[in-house]
Amino acid sequence: MSDRITLAGLRARGRHGVYDFEREQGQEFVVDAVLELDLAPAARSDAVTDTVHYGELAGRLVAVVTGEPVNLIETLAARLLDVCLADPRVTAATVTVHKPEAPVPHTFTDVAVTMTRVRPR
Template identity: 65%
Template structure:
């Protein structure tokens, strides 16, 4: 059985991108994560230690977005996936990084990179 825990629309300011202005000014990034895990052990014992504390996870994800800048949101997504997979209960994670203020000189709604990573 595989259950899911999702955190969607997590917002944080970061300085990621290849352009100097992106690094200097920063911009808002939006993160969605879905974790695949078995929540039955947590539910059976009503035990937070047997699942993922999504409040703590959200704080750790924001630290990554606000942390060391990278050129590519693909790299940022990988770092966020690594944070998710560091939780023992998590079997795999889907991570989407939205960059709604990407430097595109045309009207657009959003730029999103989505990755799926699993334990080896």
């Protein structure tokens, strides 16, 4: 499938991490999501009901980031993938979770995990 919807740089504050202070203080997480699906029906009809509504998707992803804390951003990415794949039109999804404030004792720009899942046929 060559059609994609990309939602990049979605920011939300979450309390994920292995350290107590990460759970207590929280920090910003940045999410990129790429959905693969056939966009031809939406292009023909010009109706939002024939595609994934990226505004609603953003709300569901933010709810996961701001919701129940997890230790690892790998777990967070897997939960976000579940949200992306909840729409049966989505054949595959890739999610990147950025943790730019990760407790790393060195100068760095970003820590990120990227995971891709393909819907079984």
